[in-house]
Amino acid sequence: MPDSPVIVHGASEADHHEHPAYLRHHFESVEQQADAAGFAMWLFLVTEVMFFGGMFTAYLIYRNWYYPAFVAASHQLDVRWGTLNTLVLIISSFTMAMGVWCAETRRKKGLVLCLMLTMILGLGFLGIKSIEYSEKIEKHHVPGFHYSLQSFTDPQSDSAVYAEYHDKPLPLDMARHTEIYFSLYFALTGMHALHMIIGIAILGFMIFRAQAGAYTSGHVTFVENFGLYWHFVDVIWIYLFALLYLISRHQ
Amino acid sequence: MSEQNEKAKHDEHAHHIVSPKVYVVILIALLVGTALTVWASFIDLGFWNPIIALAIATAKATLVVLFFMGVKYSTKLTKLTVGAGIFTFLTLVSMTLADYISRAWGSW
Amino acid sequence: MSATIVSLPDQSTARIPKMNYLSKENGLLSWLLTGDHKRIAILYLISLSFFFFIGGALAGLIRLELLTPQADLMATDTYNKVFTMHGVIMIFFFLVPSVPATLGNFLIPLMIGAKDLALPKVNLLSWYLYIAGGTLAIYTMATGGVDTGWTFTTPLSTHYVNTNVLTTGLAVFIAGFSSIFTGLNFIVTIHKMRCPGMTWFRLPLFVWAHYAASILMVLATPVVAIAIVLVALERTLGIGVFDPTKGGDPLLFQHLFWFYSHPAVYIMILPGMGVISETISTFSRKRVFGYTAVAFSSVAIAVFGFFVWAHHMFIMGISNYAVLVFSLLTMLVAVPSAIKIFNWTFTLYKGSITFETPMLYTFGFMGLFTIGGLTGVFLGTSGTDIHLTETYFIVAHFHFVMVGGMLMAFLAGIHFWWPKMTGRMYPEKISQLAAVITFIGFNFTFFPQFILGTLGMPRRYASYPPEFQVLNVFSTAGATILGVGYLLPVLYLTWSLKYGAIAGNNPWQATGLEWQIQSPPLTENFTVTPIMDHEAYDYEWLENQNLAKEKSKEVTHAG
Ligand code: HEM
Numbered sequence: 006m007p008d009s010p011v012i013v014h015g016a017s018e019a020d021h022h023e024h025p026a027y028l029r030h031h032f033e034s035v036e037q038q039a040d041a042a043g044f045a046m047w048l049f050l051v052t053e054v055m056f057f058g059g060m061f062t063a064y065l066i067y068r069n070w071y072y073p074a075f076v077a078a079s080h081q082l083d084v085r086w087g088t089l090n091t092l093v094l095i096i097s098s099f100t101m102a103m104g105v106w107c108a109e110t111r112r113k114k115g116l117v118l119c120l121m122l123t124m125i126l127g128l129g130f131l132g133i134k135s136i137e138y139s140e141k142i143e144k145h146h147v148p149g150f151h152y153s154l155q156s157f158t159d160p161q162s163d164s165a166v167y168a169e170y171h172d173k174p175l176p177l178d179m180a181r182h183t184e185i186y187f188s189l190y191f192a193l194t195g196m197h198a199l200h201m202i203i204g205i206a207i208l209g210f211m212i213f214r215a216q217a218g219a220y221t222s223g224h225v226t227f228v229e230n231f232g233l234y235w236h237f238v239d240v241i242w243i244y245l246f247a248l249l250y251l252i253s254r255h256q
Numbered sequence: 257m258s259e260q261n262e263k264a265k266h267d268e269h270a271h272h273i274v275s276p277k278v279y280v281v282i283l284i285a286l287l288v289g290t291a292l293t294v295w296a297s298f299i300d301l302g303f304w305n306p307i308i309a310l311a312i313a314t315a316k317a318t319l320v321v322l323f324f325m326g327v328k329y330s331t332k333l334t335k336l337t338v339g340a341g342i343f344t345f346l347t348l349v350s351m352t353l354a355d356y357i358s359r360a361w362g363s364w
Numbered sequence: 365m366s367a368t369i370v371s372l373p374d375q376s377t378a379r380i381p382k383m384n385y386l387s388k389e390n391g392l393l394s395w396l397l398t399g400d401h402k403r404i405a406i407l408y409l410i411s412l413s414f415f416f417f418i419g420g421a422l423a424g425l426i427r428l429e430l431l432t433p434q435a436d437l438m439a440t441d442t443y444n445k446v447f448t449m450h451g452v453i454m455i456f457f458f459l460v461p462s463v464p465a466t467l468g469n470f471l472i473p474l475m476i477g478a479k480d481l482a483l484p485k486v487n488l489l490s491w492y493l494y495i496a497g498g499t500l501a502i503y504t505m506a507t508g509g510v511d512t513g514w515t516f517t518t519p520l521s522t523h524y525v526n527t528n529v530l531t532t533g534l535a536v537f538i539a540g541f542s543s544i545f546t547g548l549n550f551i552v553t554i555h556k557m558r559c560p561g562m563t564w565f566r567l568p569l570f571v572w573a574h575y576a577a578s579i580l581m582v583l584a585t586p587v588v589a590i591a592i593v594l595v596a597l598e599r600t601l602g603i604g605v606f607d608p609t610k611g612g613d614p615l616l617f618q619h620l621f622w623f624y625s626h627p628a629v630y631i632m633i634l635p636g637m638g639v640i641s642e643t644i645s646t647f648s649r650k651r652v653f654g655y656t657a658v659a660f661s662s663v664a665i666a667v668f669g670f671f672v673w674a675h676h677m678f679i680m681g682i683s684n685y686a687v688l689v690f691s692l693l694t695m696l697v698a699v700p701s702a703i704k705i706f707n708w709t710f711t712l713y714k715g716s717i718t719f720e721t722p723m724l725y726t727f728g729f730m731g732l733f734t735i736g737g738l739t740g741v742f743l744g745t746s747g748t749d750i751h752l753t754e755t756y757f758i759v760a761h762f763h764f765v766m767v768g769g770m771l772m773a774f775l776a777g778i779h780f781w782w783p784k785m786t787g788r789m790y791p792e793k794i795s796q797l798a799a800v801i802t803f804i805g806f807n808f809t810f811f812p813q814f815i816l817g818t819l820g821m822p823r824r825y826a827s828y829p830p831e832f833q834v835l836n837v838f839s840t841a842g843a844t845i846l847g848v849g850y851l852l853p854v855l856y857l858t859w860s861l862k863y864g865a866i867a868g869n870n871p872w873q874a875t876g877l878e879w880q881i882q883s884p885p886l887t888e889n890f891t892v893t894p895i896m897d898h899e900a901y902d903y904e905w906l907e908n909q910n911l912a913k914e915k916s917k918e919v920t921h922a923g
């Protein structure tokens with residue numbers, strides 16, 4: 006005892022909780038620890054909402070201002086790739102949810118399988134995204150010094166897209182604003198892809214640990230919280246798909 | 257603290273494990289939603305195209321948040337946190353957009 | 365003025381407890397890898413003081429340059445860099461983390477009866493992020509600085525300057541995440557780690573204020589982070605989100621920037637308000653008047669703080685209608701601030717007031733913050749703002765709230781909890797003197813700037829018309845006095861580490877849980893989890909405790 010007694014009454018020392026090794030010393034109980042970690046994860050996701058929120062705001066404003074440019078520019082995206090990627094990501098969300106369930110019900114093999122599937126689907130998403138990106142690079146649609154307006158001032162030169170949409174040429178002034186569309190397209194999808202890459206790296210780590218049985222002995226907080234992150238990335242994509250690919254297909 | 261009290265507390269915190277059946281149903285709903293929104297985007301509905309696309313996206317996102325992320329089974333605090341995030345985001349969007357839209361109205 | 369509430373243990377027998385968080389382990393590594401919230405608070409205190417010193421030196425350079433109307437001490441573009449670095453360092457590396465990262469870190473777990481913050485590793489991480497960001501800021505300064513102003517205004521920052529915008533931006537970005545993690549940690553801790561009996565309305569108001577500030581840190585900071593990322597992308601890759609030559613709108617940057625930076629001013633003041641609630645109650649021996657109103661006004665400030673940001677953009681070209689709405693909403697946010705001031709004043713009414721150093725700083729805070737807040741209302745009134753904006757009136761306004769408000773509160777808090785943090789008292793007489801010097805120096809420095817502003821002296825220029833010189837000389841002279849006022853605490857607080865009187869558990873006879881344990885506290889804070897069985901600021905409870913203790917002493921003596 007220190008030489009200064011605590012005046013406030015102490016809680017009863019009797020302890021009804023189990024004290025597994027993963028219970029950190031400053032928590033009273035396993036529930037408190039799991040609760041705190043889960044809540045922290047939700048707060049982190051809220052900061053992510055605001056982080057992407059700034060870019061969504063920019064997108065909405067400029068789409069309002071430069072509507073024709075945004076319509077024409079969005080026709081450069083291929084709905085088929087977008088749809089495929091949406092499906093890939095939704096399924097990966099499902100496998101992740103199943104992974105969490107496996108961890109909660111202590112199924113080690115199932116957990117490892119689910120995490121692996123999630124990882125493969127995540128990599129698939131990035132692969133498809135890179136196909137899309139390389140198309141943009143070829144057409145000089147990456148904003149910056151080599152940006153080309155040709156597809157917008159002279160749509161017929163871009164035969165594949167023209168065949169589908171029959172866009173009229175934009176006046177030079179409006180065509181220039183397509184660069185803003187692509188700036189936001191790359192900022193949004195790039196930031197999203199960065200989150201995917203981080204997620205995949207963590208998945209790799211988790212698969213490794215899951216094989217050692219780390220998450221199937223009752224301590225599932227890490228898997229659950231990672232699941233929240235992965236689903237969040239999915240939610241962002243659901244909106245990106247709608248905003249970037251779908252809403253401007255008709256004039 | 258009495259034993260009973262402790263037990264009640266424990267139950268409150270007990271983790272809800274969602275059955276895989278629910279996940280499968282949600283997966284199917286999400287896939288159908290995706291098909292629906294892509295299909296709708298091919299029809300020229302004018303003004304309604306963006307609204308339908310965003311409505312379906314919101315429905316899908318809600319399903320993910322409620323079931324995959326388990327908000328439906330979670331505490332009020334989690335629900336409040338999600339709500340606060342959405343509210344602040346909407347504040348940012350709506351008040352900024354309000355400036356841009358009203359700029360076109362000119363002076364008094 | 366012999367009245368004092370200080371009650372120290374008998375100095376001939378008193379000793380600093382052998383076991384405490386400072387003595388637990390030794391060596392640099394035991395500090396650099398610590399998870400203990402109290403040690404992390406000390407790490408922050410040391411590093412913050414360092415940045416405050418740098419920022420202060422830059423302020424000294426600014427005031428020296430402004431001693432004469434001509435730009436003679438330095439080239440005008442050097443002057444731009446000096447005031448920019450002053451702003452960046454003071455705001456992002458001193459004021460934003462000041463009270464929360466030091467006192468908040470140290471005290472929140474103690475006040476709510478917890479062993480630590482909920483996420484100790486994240487807490488340490490946020491200190492490292494702070495240091496990484498700070499190092500980058502210093503590096504920026506060493507390699508030529510940056511001259512955009514702390515607001516990084518586009519297109520100046522994206523197109524027209526050749527200075528280190530990127531490294532500064534990255535420094536602020538990293539410091540932003542440090543702040544996010546601190547806020548997140550506090551929210552989780554306050555929700556999940558309260559001891560039995562510690563209901564929301566038994567929390568000290570210090571905790572409520574930090575809760576509100578944390579909400580702002582978590583919700584607002586990411587927006588400035590993304591704004592900075594977009595500026596960086598625009599500078600490096602040439603994307604065009606804010607670039608008018610491509611149709612981008614520079615004002616959008618300002619929307620995003622002020623969406624953070626207005627709430628940020630409340631991140632900078634709310635924790636200070638928390639300190640004031642504690643000191644004012646302790647040194648007038650009364651429960652804070654209208655506890656619930658003060659608690660909710662913190663949350664109200666946080667919430668309203670999100671709806672007023674465009675009052676920084678009245679003359680920038682936003683729509684007239686937006687000006688009208690944001691001007692009205694700005695009036696709203698002054699209300700909860702006023703509620704606090706009124707309630708503190710009522711707390712003083714019929715209290716047994718004593719004038720120890722923390723209380724002197726508290727009085728300084730009340731007067732100066734009131735002036736700062738009221739001039740904020742002038743500025744929020746769009747009509748007067750058009751006249752006053754971008755003049756020294758703005759500079760005076762925010763220095764009254766940030767230096768007169770937050771810095772006073774910070775010093776009040778450091779003095780108030782110094783005995784708890786170190787186990788020793790600071791020397792009272794000289795620190796009272798320092799508090800008075802600070803107050804006098806502050807007014808000499810910044811009050812003339814209100815007058816200069818109304819006369820039309822613009823901010824951010826190295827030269828000015830000769831008729832403004834008298835007031836500028838006043839201001840520079842005041843800054844010198846202020847400098848002395850800040851130097852003194854550094855000296856006597858360091859001195860007191862070795863020679864200060866032993867403080868004992870509760871030198872102020874304050875009621876908070878943190879005062880009922882030994883000073884300095886044990887690493888695990890409480891030997892047994894406490895149970896809270898009374899309201900906050902319950903001085904009767906404290907008296908009964910003391911009586912009971914005395915009785916038990918008598919019994920042991922008799923036996
Ligand atoms: C009490 C209510 C307050 C009101 C109504 C208010 C209002 C304002 C307004 C309208 C401006 C913009 C002036 C202009 O640029 O033309 C302003 C600037 C500023 N305020 Fe306040 N304010 C208040 C409190 C605070 C507090 C508590 C702080 C900080 C702790 C603060 C810090 C600042 C800063 C730093 C600026 C200048 C930013 C810059 O342009 O560099 N204000 N305030």
Ligand SMILES: [Cu+2]
Nearest residue numbers: 626629675676
């Ligand atoms: Cu403001």
